Amino acid sequence: xxxxxxxxxxxxxxxxxMVNFLxxxxxxxxxGGVDIASDKVGKDLGExxxxxxxxxxxxESNGRALLERIKPxxxxxxxxxxLERIKPQVEEILESGAAVVSTCEELTxxxxxxxxxxxxxxxxxxxxxxxxxxxxxxxxxxxxxLPLVATGVCKKVEDITVYRIQDATSRRIPFQKKxxxxxxxxxxxxxxxxxTLRHVGxxxxxxxxxxxxxxxxxxxxxxxxxxxxxxxxxxxxxTIEKGYxxxxxxxxxxxxxxxxxLTLVFKAxxxxxxxxxxxxxxxxxxxxxxxxxxxxxxxxxxxMVMNAIPAVLRAKPGLRTMADIEPVACFS
Amino acid sequence: xxxxxxxxxxxxxxxxxMVNFLxxxxxxxxxGGVDIASDKVGKDLGExxxxxxxxxxxxESNGRALLERIKPxxxxxxxxxxLERIKPQVEEILESGAAVVSTCEELTxxxxxxxxxxxxxxxxxxxxxxxxxxxxxxxxxxxxxLPLVATGVCKKVEDITVYRIQDATSRRIPFQKKxxxxxxxxxxxxxxxxxTLRHVGxxxxxxxxxxxxxxxxxxxxxxxxxxxxxxxxxxxxxTIEKGYxxxxxxxxxxxxxxxxxLTLVFKAxxxxxxxxxxxxxxxxxxxxxxxxxxxxxxxxxxxMVMNAIPAVLRAKPGLRTMADIEPVACFS
Numbered sequence: 001x002x003x004x005x006x007x008x009x010x011x012x013x014x015x016x017x018m019v020n021f022l023x024x025x026x027x028x029x030x031x032g033g034v035d036i037a038s039d040k041v042g043k044d045l046g047e048x049x050x051x052x053x054x055x056x057x058x059x060e061s062n063g064r065a066l067l068e069r070i071k072p073x074x075x076x077x078x079x080x081x082x083l084e085r086i087k088p089q090v091e092e093i094l095e096s097g098a099a100v101v102s103t104c105e106e107l108t109x110x111x112x113x114x115x116x117x118x119x120x121x122x123x124x125x126x127x128x129x130x131x132x133x134x135x136x137x138x139x140x141x142x143x144x145x146l147p148l149v150a151t152g153v154c155k156k157v158e159d160i161t162v163y164r165i166q167d168a169t170s171r172r173i174p175f176q177k178k179x180x181x182x183x184x185x186x187x188x189x190x191x192x193x194x195x196t197l198r199h200v201g202x203x204x205x206x207x208x209x210x211x212x213x214x215x216x217x218x219x220x221x222x223x224x225x226x227x228x229x230x231x232x233x234x235x236x237x238x239t240i241e242k243g244y245x246x247x248x249x250x251x252x253x254x255x256x257x258x259x260x261x262l263t264l265v266f267k268a269x270x271x272x273x274x275x276x277x278x279x280x281x282x283x284x285x286x287x288x289x290x291x292x293x294x295x296x297x298x299x300x301x302x303x304m305v306m307n308a309i310p311a312v313l314r315a316k317p318g319l320r321t322m323a324d325i326e327p328v329a330c331f332s
Numbered sequence: 333x334x335x336x337x338x339x340x341x342x343x344x345x346x347x348x349x350m351v352n353f354l355x356x357x358x359x360x361x362x363x364g365g366v367d368i369a370s371d372k373v374g375k376d377l378g379e380x381x382x383x384x385x386x387x388x389x390x391x392e393s394n395g396r397a398l399l400e401r402i403k404p405x406x407x408x409x410x411x412x413x414x415l416e417r418i419k420p421q422v423e424e425i426l427e428s429g430a431a432v433v434s435t436c437e438e439l440t441x442x443x444x445x446x447x448x449x450x451x452x453x454x455x456x457x458x459x460x461x462x463x464x465x466x467x468x469x470x471x472x473x474x475x476x477x478l479p480l481v482a483t484g485v486c487k488k489v490e491d492i493t494v495y496r497i498q499d500a501t502s503r504r505i506p507f508q509k510k511x512x513x514x515x516x517x518x519x520x521x522x523x524x525x526x527x528t529l530r531h532v533g534x535x536x537x538x539x540x541x542x543x544x545x546x547x548x549x550x551x552x553x554x555x556x557x558x559x560x561x562x563x564x565x566x567x568x569x570x571t572i573e574k575g576y577x578x579x580x581x582x583x584x585x586x587x588x589x590x591x592x593x594l595t596l597v598f599k600a601x602x603x604x605x606x607x608x609x610x611x612x613x614x615x616x617x618x619x620x621x622x623x624x625x626x627x628x629x630x631x632x633x634x635x636m637v638m639n640a641i642p643a644v645l646r647a648k649p650g651l652r653t654m655a656d657i658e659p660v661a662c663f664s
Contacts, residue, residue, distance in 0.1 A: 331546045
C-alpha cells in the first residue's frame with residue numbers, strides 16, 4: 001500500500017508534534033511543511049518535529065506554490081483557532097485538490113456560528129471532490145462525539161452534561177499559566193476580556209450535539225469564571241494567597257424549547273486533586289461514563305487529527321464534522 | 333418531514349419491543365409486521381407492541397408479498413442470531429428495495445467468520461442501492477464500536493480489554509435462568525454444548541475492532557465457563573449450594589503477531605455485587621473508561637437499532653458495520 005502524502009501547514013507546537021506523530025506512524029509520507037515564521041522557513045522538518053534526523057524536506061513559506069507542486073493527498077492545517085482567519089488557507093488547500101484535516105476549533109462545527117463561511121467551504125470542497133474536517137480532543141471528541149455516541153443506546157434523552165476536570169497542581173508551568181494559576185481576579189478578567197484566557201469550542205460542541213439529537217438550540221451561553229483560592233494554597237514551592245486565582249471554569253449551556261438540555265463544564269485549576277472526564281446522559285437508559293484521570297489533551301489532539309486522515313479521505317466530499325463521518329479509530 | 337416507513341420482520345420479544353419503541357419515537361410509520369408464528373399472524377401490531385390501542389396494521393406471514401406491496405424504506409429484522417438462517421430473509425428484503433437494520437449478532441461483522449455470505453449480501457445490497465447493518469448493544473456498541481471510538485485519541489494502542497460485568501442477583505428470573513444461575517456444572521456444560529447457553533457476538537466484535545486497528549487476527553478464542561459458588565449462596569429466598577452455578581463468564585481473546593491484543597470479558601452471575609461496563613485501552617495515552625451500573629441491555633439493543641435507521645438510510649450501499657457508518661446517536 002502506498003503511503004498517504006501529507007503536508008503539515010502551520011508548524012507551531014501542535015504542527016511540530018503532528019510532524020513527529022505522522023513520522024512515527026509510518027503510513028504517511030510527510031511531503032511538505034508550511035509556515036511563514038522566519039525562524040522556521042528553511043528548517044528541516046526532522047528538526048521541527050524532533051525526529052533526531054534530517055528528512056530532506058524543509059519548511060516553505062509559500063503554501064500555494066508548495067501545494068501546486070506537491071499535490072498532497074491531505075493537508076494537516078494547524079494555524080489558528082479562528083474561522084475567519086483559516087478560511088483563505090482552507091480555500092488555498094482545496095484549490096490544490098487536497099483534503100483538509102484541521103485543529104481549528106471554530107471549524108469543527110461552524111454551521112450555526114458562521115453558516116456563510118460553512119457554506120462557502122462546503123461548496124468549494126464539493127466542487128473539488130474532497131472533504132474538510134476539523135477535530136481534536138475537545139472540540140472533536142470529549143464534549144461532542146463521545147456524548148453523541150453514548151446516546152446511541154438510548155430510547156430517550158432529556159439532557160446531557162459533560163465534565164472535563166483537570167487538576168493543574170502537578171501540570172507543567174505553561175499549562176498553569178494558560179489557565180491563570182496565581183494571577184489576581186482583575187488580571188483574570190482582563191485576559192478573558194482580551195480573549196487570551198479561554199477554551200475555544202464549547203459552542204461548536206453544543207451545536208454539533210444538537211444537530212444530531214434534533215434539538216433546535218434557541219440560545220447558548222459560554223461563561224468563563226475564575227476558580228478562587230478560599231485559603232492560602234501551596235503549589236510547587238510558592239504560595240497562592242487566598243482570593244487569588246487557582247484556575248478557570250468555563251461552562252457551556254444550551255437551551256432548547258425553554259429547557260437547558262446541554263451543560264459542558266471545563267474546569268482546570270490547582271487543588272482539584274482529581275482529573276477526569278465524565279459524560280452523564282439523563283435518558284433511558286441513563287448513561288454515566290467516566291474516563292479515569294481524563295484524556296491527555298496534548299497527545300490526544302494530534303492523535304485524533306492523524307487518525308482522522310483515512311476517514312476524511314474516504315468521507316463524502318464537503319465540509320464534514322465528527323458527527324457525520326465514520327468513527328475515527330487508531331490504526332497501524 | 334414525511335415519516336420513515338418501516339416494517340418489523342420477526343415479532344418475538346425484541347421485535348415486539350421494536351414496535352413499541354418505533355411507535356413512541358413518533359418519526360416512523362410502522363407500515364407492516366411479519367412473523368410466521370400462528371399465534372401472531374392476524375394480530376394487530378398495537379397488541380403485539382403493547383401500545384394500548386389498535387394500529388390497524390396486522391401481522392402477516394408472507395414477507396415477500398408484504399414487502400412488494402408496502403415498499404418500506406427500511407426493515408427491522410429480528411428473527412435470528414444465526415447468519416445462515418437470516419441470509420434468505422435479508423435477500424428477500426433487499427429484493428424489495430428496502431434497507432435492512434437487524435439485531436442478528438452474526439451479521440454485525442461477518443467478513444471474517446463467513447466471507448462468502450458477507451460478499452453475497454454486500455453485492456446484492458449494492459445492486460439494489462441500499463445498505464444493510466446489524467447492531468445492538470453487544471455486539472454493535474459496548475465491545476466494538478465504543479472501544480474503537482475510544483482509540484481515536486490514541487497515538488499508539490498495544491491492546492484493548494473490555495469488561496461487561498452484570499450482577500444477576502436482583503435481575504429478573506428469566507435473566508438468571510438464561511445465564512445458568514442455580515444449575516449444576518454438568519447441566520451448564522450440556523447447555524454450552526447445545527449452544528443454548530452462550531452470548532453470540534464476541535468473535536464478530538473482535539474482528540470489527542481488528543479491521544479498523546489494522547490488526548491481522550491470526551487466531552480468536554471464545555471460551556465459556558461457569559461461575560461456581562464457593563460457598564452456599566442465598567438468592568431471593570432460595571439457596572444455591574456450594575459447587576453449583578452462579579452464572580457464566582465468556583471470554584473472547586484475539587491474537588495478532590503472536591500477542592493477545594484483544595480480551596473481551598462478559599460475566600453475568602449472582603453475587604458479583606456490582607454491574608459495570610469498562611473499556612481499557614493500553615495505549616498512548618491510556619484510556620480507562622467505565623460506565624457505572626452498565627448499560628441496560630434490553631432497552632439499549634432496541635434503541636440502537638431504531639437510532640441506526642436514519643444513519644443506514646444515509647449510508648453507502650452495501651453491507652455496512654458500526655465501524656464504517658456515521659456515528660449513531662439518539663434523535664427526536
